[in-house]
Amino acid sequence: MKATDSVRLKTAKPFPRGRKPKAHRREQILAAAFEEFAANGYAATRLEDVAKRAGIAKGTIYLYFQDKERLFRAVVRSLIQKRLDAFAGTFHGPAPALFREMLSRMYTRVVRNERARGIVRLLVAESGKFPQLSDIYHQEIIGPGLKAVRQVLKRGIASGEFRKSKALEFPQILVAPGVLAIVWTLISGGRHRLDLDAYMKAHLDFVLGSLQKKRI
Amino acid sequence: MKATDSVRLKTAKPFPRGRKPKAHRREQILAAAFEEFAANGYAATRLEDVAKRAGIAKGTIYLYFQDKERLFRAVVRSLIQKRLDAFAGTFHGPAPALFREMLSRMYTRVVRNERARGIVRLLVAESGKFPQLSDIYHQEIIGPGLKAVRQVLKRGIASGEFRKSKALEFPQILVAPGVLAIVWTLISGGRHRLDLDAYMKAHLDFVLGSLQKKRI
Amino acid sequence: MKATDSVRLKTAKPFPRGRKPKAHRREQILAAAFEEFAANGYAATRLEDVAKRAGIAKGTIYLYFQDKERLFRAVVRSLIQKRLDAFAGTFHGPAPALFREMLSRMYTRVVRNERARGIVRLLVAESGKFPQLSDIYHQEIIGPGLKAVRQVLKRGIASGEFRKSKALEFPQILVAPGVLAIVWTLISGGRHRLDLDAYMKAHLDFVLGSLQKKRI
Amino acid sequence: MKATDSVRLKTAKPFPRGRKPKAHRREQILAAAFEEFAANGYAATRLEDVAKRAGIAKGTIYLYFQDKERLFRAVVRSLIQKRLDAFAGTFHGPAPALFREMLSRMYTRVVRNERARGIVRLLVAESGKFPQLSDIYHQEIIGPGLKAVRQVLKRGIASGEFRKSKALEFPQILVAPGVLAIVWTLISGGRHRLDLDAYMKAHLDFVLGSLQKKRI
DNA sequence: CATGAATGAGTGTTCATTCAT
DNA sequence: GATGAATGAACACTCATTCAT
Secondary structure: OOOOOHHHOOOOOOOOOOOOOHHHHHHHHHHHHHHHHHHHOOOOOOHHHHHHHHOOOHHHHHHHOOOHHHHHHHHHHHOOOOOOOOOHHHOOOOHHHHHHHHHHHHHHHHHOOHHHHHHHHHHHHHOOOOHHHHHHHHHHHHHHHHHHHHHHHHHHHHOOOEOOOHHHOOOHHHHHHHHHHHHHHHHHOOOOOOOHHHHHHHHHHHHHHHHEOOOO | OOOOOHHHOOOOOOOOOOOOOHHHHHHHHHHHHHHHHHHHOOOOOOHHHHHHHHOOOHHHHHHHOOOHHHHHHHHHHHOOOOOOOOOHHHOOOOHHHHHHHHHHHHHHHHHOOHHHHHHHHHHHHHOOOOHHHHHHHHHHHHHHHHHHHHHHHHHHHHOOOEOOOHHHOOOHHHHHHHHHHHHHHHHHOOOOOOOHHHHHHHHHHHHHHHHEOOOO | OOOHHHHOOOOOOOOOOOOOOHHHHHHHHHHHHHHHHHHHOOOOOOHHHHHHHHOOOHHHHHHHOOOHHHHHHHHHHHHOOOOOOOOHHHOOOOHHHHHHHHHHHHHHHHHOOHHHHHHHHHHHHHOOOOHHHHHHHHHHHHHHHHHHHHHHHHHHHHOOOEOOOHHHOOOHHHHHHHHHHHHHHHHHOOOOOOOHHHHHHHHHHHHHHHHEOOOO | OOOOOHHHOOOOOOOOOOOOOHHHHHHHHHHHHHHHHHHHOOOOOOHHHHHHHHOOOHHHHHHHOOOHHHHHHHHHHHHOOOOOOOOHHHOOOOHHHHHHHHHHHHHHHHHOOHHHHHHHHHHHHHOOOOHHHHHHHHHHHHHHHHHHHHHHHHHHHHOOOEOOOHHHOOOHHHHHHHHHHHHHHHHHOOOOOOOHHHHHHHHHHHHHHHHEOOOO
């Protein structure tokens, strides 16, 4: 069972009319809306489809959100609730292993995560119309993420495991193959699928190959 | 003899007509359409705006394209007319220099090129609705591009300048920072701008750092 | 000598494409327009199709007719140019034979004539929007036609060949089967075709059976 | 617009929303659509006018019908719900009286019935674009109707009241004056009105005059 | 609270009409 | 005269939003 998108579970509540508790209804709508927005983009998403997916009536959405745009903003906000855990600080071990662990998490949580890819699609597709979208993500996700990468890098340099690298200035470079994999997956739609296991290995190999001091 | 409801005729008012050469009109529309589609996405683009941008009337579009979707497809097709020039084959020099040149072109032609970024935005945003979109790009651009990268890599390995690398299997990894830069630029909209000169240097530095055999 | 080509005096005919004389062009358009109007009705007829059928450009129509409605009216007017020849007055023979001849002409010229059926279709379809359409036809065709029928009937009664009949008041009744045949043909579109020869015979038989005094 | 029959809908009430029982709404639209289609033909009918006549908003139509064409087809189908009752089988009396009764019904139900005349107008005007239209009517109305006429004729012949007639083969001929009256009424639009009472008498008189064996 | 029928502004598309060539 | 590209009003159809139930 995937934790990623629990929305598809058509929870078989035996309630004939018994509605879910109100707090849940809002989440229900947000989840459905996210899937629709991520799949079709803002403009092409019809609230009717969101309602259908959420298993409610069209008008019900308006009991929880003023209009389509507010719903979209709420979706965006709802997506960043799960913060990155302070990573580097809690891990004690060799920097390469740390980096490996970090990448592994990135692939599991982001690259392989349909929900996360949907967010990236929305970011790319809708940041023109909704600039705050990217602002939020820069502040909440991208910034902290890159900071964590840089910390690992720093630690590796400090410990002598890594050589100095311009990547300190642009930690994006270290994770870029992951981003490419996301974009690739988004675009290909399954027709030119990457072997993500091998790809991640190559990614790690390549990055460590550049960071680590070479044998004699 | 009078018709009962001849009322519907609201004679159009005069406006300069047929001033542009006909052959140019189609390109004009394609260019305007590309800008609108790239900026707003397929669904959110109004043909009226395309027409306005092209400096023509809404109906004129339909003289050149059957409908909105065909216009979109035509735009997509028009974007790939400039083929990648056969690159590696014509260049004779050290592999690192070749790679540097290749990257430099990628940044100039793609990353720094608003048109190219627009294409990427369209690919990400619309490949759900228009799968052929990505198929075309895989075949025409991405495939040949990666092939070129792999050739350079191969040549470097053959000449002993590069060590063997898993990147041979996934040449994407070598250019991934460029892709990230594109996505970054698309998302940021100018608010978190990358210093592309420094970034490209870091990219090159990093990649060569991984590919090249190290001095003692 | 034809009146048409005696007028050429000034114009040295520099026509590169050698167009037909102008008078013909108008007829050409009218003919094409009639076919389209009769087939599709006024509203559903596109001037582009009329032009195509006439083998000319769309704009050319406007050199001969102010607008679609005037074209339609001109078509209507053009259709009644061939007057009914004064029929009963010129024929001298037994009334039944006269009636037979009259019906025969009706079937040949009207019922079997696609053009005439097209006119009927237009009358039925467009007389709501163009009331004058039927006025013209009442005056030019239907009225004279019925008058002729009544004359034959009168003559037959006067000569003792026919008995007195209420059909004198409503001569329509005598030709009604012909009208039905027209409507039937218009509606059926070839799928429930009437055997018009047999049908006309039955029509004549029936009408004469009612008009003629019976044997003992 | 036709002032003739818009009278039926007196729903001038500007009620905001959802006031009518849902089941009724569909009939309401069908009725309004029929009147518009019958008056203007398919192409010239605007759905906005249908909506206005039905006292609803344009979009509401689309809650009940997929598009204009489906609405049209539904209208056509709705028009044939009232079948001809099995006529001849239930009537026991002299054939002439039976025929008189039959004609009387025809005039009351069809010739004098604006709705029925509207159907005929649609048949004539739209059977080119909608061939099924006439197929349906042939099967449901015209065929059974003619069969009934033929039955009466047969019975009269069997009882010796009628003489043998070619009309057995073409029962259309017996009712043709009724069809002519419909077409006449459709075309005239009230300007050359037939005296239908007298006309029907003449029709009956004429037909019986042909069918019945004559005195001595 | 929830519903979903109803609304009507908005957009894609057509086509009568114009006019530079 | 003849052309047909260009125009823009008009109309079919969609969908965010409302509100009586």
